[in-house]
Amino acid sequence: MAEAHQAVAFQFTITPEGIDLQLSYQALNQIYLSGVRSWKKRVSRLRNRVIKGVYPASPSSWLFVVIAILATMYMRSDPSMGLITKIQQHLPLSTQGTMTRMTSGQTMLSVLVFSTLLWLSLILALRFCLKLLLSYHQWMFEQHGRVSNTTKVWVTLLRLLSSRKPLLYSYQTSLPILPVPAIKETLSRYLESVRPLLTDPGYKRMTELANQFESNLGNRLQRYLKLKALWATNYVSDWWEEYIYLRSRGPIMVNSNYYGMDFLYVTPTALQAARAGNTITALLLYRRKVNREELKPSRVPGTVIPLCAAQCERMFNTTRTPGVETDVLQHWQDSEFVAVYHKGRFFRLWVYTAGRLLSPREIEHQIQRILDDPSPPQPGEEKLGALTAGDRVPWSQMRKQYFSSGINKRSLDSIERAAFFVTLDDEEQGMRGEDPAGNLDRYAKSILHGKCYDRWFDKSFSIVIYKNGKSGLNAEHSWADAPTVAHLWEVDAFQLGYSEDGHCKGEVDRSLPLPQRLVWDIPSEAQVCSSLAVAQALADDVDCHVFPFRDFGKGRIKKLKISPDAFIQISLQLAYYRDRGGFCLTYEASMTRLFREGRTETVRSCSNESCAFVKALEDGEEAEQCRHLFRLASERHQNLYRMAMTGAGIDRHLFCLYVVSKYLGVDSPFLKEVLSEPWRLSTSQTPVQQMELFDLKNYPDFISLGGGFGPVADDGYGVSYIIVGEDMINFHVSSKYSCSQTVSFQSIRQGCVTVRSFIHSFIHSFIHSFILKPQSM
Template identity: 80%
Template sequence: MCDLHITKISLFLDTVQHWQDSDYLAVYHRGRYFRLWMYNAGRLLSPREIEYQIQKILDDPSPPSPGEEKLGALTAGDRVPWAKARKEFFGSGVNKRSLDCIEKSAFFVTLDDDKQGMMGDDPDGSLDHYAKSLLHGKCYDRWFDKSFSVVIYKNGKTGLNAEHSWADAPIVAHLWEYVLATDSFQLGYNEEGHCKGDINPNLPKPQRLSWDIPPQCQEQITQSLMVAKALADDVDFHVLPFSDFGKGRIKKCKISPDAFIQLALQLAYYRDRGMFCLTYEASMTRLFREGRTETVRSCTSESCAFVKALASGEDADHCRRLFRLACEKHQHLYRLAMTGSGIDRHLFCLYVVSKYLGVESPFLKEVLSEPWRLSTSQTPFQQAELFDLVNHPEYISCGGGFGPVADDGYGVAYIILGENMINFHVSCKHSCTQTDSHKFGAHIRRALLDLLALVSPDQKDINVGNSQAKKDL
């Protein structure tokens, strides 16, 4: 079916293992694990046959075996206890066979009994719950070691939870765009809502995986779940759909949309915390073979000068000039990062070499110790030709998100959709009294409107949005 990866652990380190192919999925439903074969007699199952097989899993009345329901929590808690439990309880016999089945599956599927999506009288709040559910679920109903888990909710909404070590977000986003477009515009559904295609009624039933989990292992599962749940409950997550304007208006001002958004984030953070902080923006280095990312340090002398000038009410022309200088500096840094001339991967290599040689470097110790209190990333919308967002706005995506990097910081992911929309995912921690995802989202909204009002010759409809943004604060 596909190349697949699994993060496999030992007592000393995690390793990424790669298998060339797999012809089945691992499926989780109501505390049970199943193997779902995707081929029969050498051919791929039709969509209708896959639906037929999944329905068999949904209709299976058997209860979870002792310890099975929350087994996935081992992949969500601390790594060392999972490594020890793996060695002691999953090294042979039925447990090893079932664990191998999960780890060698093409990918993991969770049939979630919850309903998610934009629902009811609080669509923004329901989007927050939707995103938070995809981030960690119940902490035991995802298999966090798998390359990715597809989550299918009771009301048909779907999403992905991706493990980060094997690939960056654009890879997963590219895959998911193709899946959504193929499902909607090519495969489709019949009048009754079923998948199209024929059924072979003699298909073998999905195989229920067996486990023999002793009380000692069940205790470790409970401990891992407590650790994971404490982390998950601390995440404050907010989805901010911004539709007042998009990259179309920004580009009319002859400004890079990404630079515009990054300057808005600097302004929002300054208004939120009254200071500046080390800011991380991910840049792809896919110009190079096996290139992953480099860091754009978006908080620059130029961005700070602009934000201070705007915050202190200096002349608009002066602020515009500083704003364009800051945008040009950001674009320069982004080009350097993309072409292999960034600094952070170089610093990391020096750090690795210093550890190997046993050399203490005061410089590296200081430069790598400062936390990224504002960690940002743009989720690319890469296959725009697959979607007609003007005539079919129901296919607009919220994009993806991630948790905060620092205990007292924010994680901000954003996706630029079409010409007229930007969606943000904002995260922080409830345990930090100085951060609040909804408040920071309101600051982002106001900052975007303020910047457009500053640089756009057309002031029409901006002031209305700005008044609403100030009310949100």
């Protein structure tokens, strides 16, 4: 085979005439180029460490300081106030040369030492000032158009310190540490959040539990938590990752992993291999930017305020490996191949040759080779991916028993160490045919779980390329949250372009070695079948509905001077009330990336104000009164969101107090009840972050569908939405067939509430009634 010959750098044979040495110059050249590429990466990483280590200053500023000190010394002025002389006295004397040369050299060396120390001190001072500026969050609570003088000065200073072009991680050490809220304030906000959900006796009982917790155990737990906050970079994130994600022993498919969909209207090419070629190339180019830290740091939209970029570090070459008690995230520095699945076969596809990234056309050529490969799956290979879809303990045991050595380990390493996972799906998906709405629903379900064995759910993310050129993404949740993955999924793959016949652009080196089939030896398929049965039952129970709402979008909502997110959240409260006849604990994800290593916080969207509005509307109160209550509910929601973003949330604090109590071996009836409350309405907004890539004025057809996730509670809904441009909102709603109160669309004839009617109750009853008269708001 060609690849086998290229792998041999030299051969030698012993003959009567001596040793006959045969060198393969092509192989040696590839080894040389690979080594050069590796050293370039090391030099680039070292350079980036220096640049971000001195930010907001620059390495060249050292030279400026040295020249300035030398200039003042030349003018017979000592800016060091005698420190240079003291440094000179402690330098070792040279025994060579004249006394004059010796004194001159010592003086120059003393100046360099003093200048360097002064430069480092200035850097520390600048970074301290930047950290103080980034710790100011009052700007978020000011009304639009009414900016205080303090905030104006703050913005000016922040712009000055951020004027240099930063690298991806330049702000990391300058970001503030997430503060631990006062326990009294957290309990007060908690009781306020559950007031509309409890009866008077229930609320009184919960108040007594909270007061008892605060006066006894709470303060003790709080002291331990503050001690951790002094020591750790973030007092929440490591425990959140460990106990919420990695210690979960149930399936991560549907329950944890989430999905992203392709463009709604546009399919750049109908050729599966070509779409895969450009998508893989775009993702690898994105990885190159991450490795070189060339990506711009994410910022709060419309501001210069940076967000934590720590989640980008494990984006590629990362896998969640199963364990008996807890899983582990494994990350490798680099990988020159991707893992590919097609019709039950696994392949390792090398994406670099001779130190260069393959062109999109070459990757398309390699993908086409996989598609044309007629070989059947090996015994036990086709449904092997079901192990990652089922319960974690059986997968851990199976991995230890059959995948810890030999060919199985080598093949599994090829998947786990791959940059990411690619599925070449043999189905067609998208909004097409005579039932576009139903096809969108099936499209979402396909990306969420597929056939339960044709995705590798442990990978940081897997991309799915369908037979008709549509694509999708399935992401594992423990390593990062949706905004980070959304930024990745927004890569401009379509800008790489296609030829007129739908192929990728570029030339093809047809001497490239074939993609390598992974070899397996699976002695027993019993556990694979068992995991598949668990996963299939879970997948069959999930109903997904994708609903593009085109009547209007954030443009018209903003004319009401109302936050679009608050508008949608209050609408969902009304929809749920009409669906179930009451209110429920509502989860809305909010980021805490204003702080170092921040992840998420919960916005409890069901508030006293939102409930008052819904009840007034349902009771037929006058329109003006309803509008007044709606505005109060909107303002309250915005305030809750801001508090969550600025570290004054409720749920992460209570969660960490609960973890401390478990470490101390003490039980708290209050914390136990709080953390057992079900989130029957779990919601999240998918942000469009790279607006320059999705300019709907110039590219009106490139509308992102966003993504979604499975329901958190068995008797609840999962709602994700993406606000696209000024005139469109896309919704993703999920529920479970097994719940009689959230029955799927297929049972509409029986008069049951459906996922589709859940959304329609929000759209047709509420939004239109308020949008018709925006001037009255």
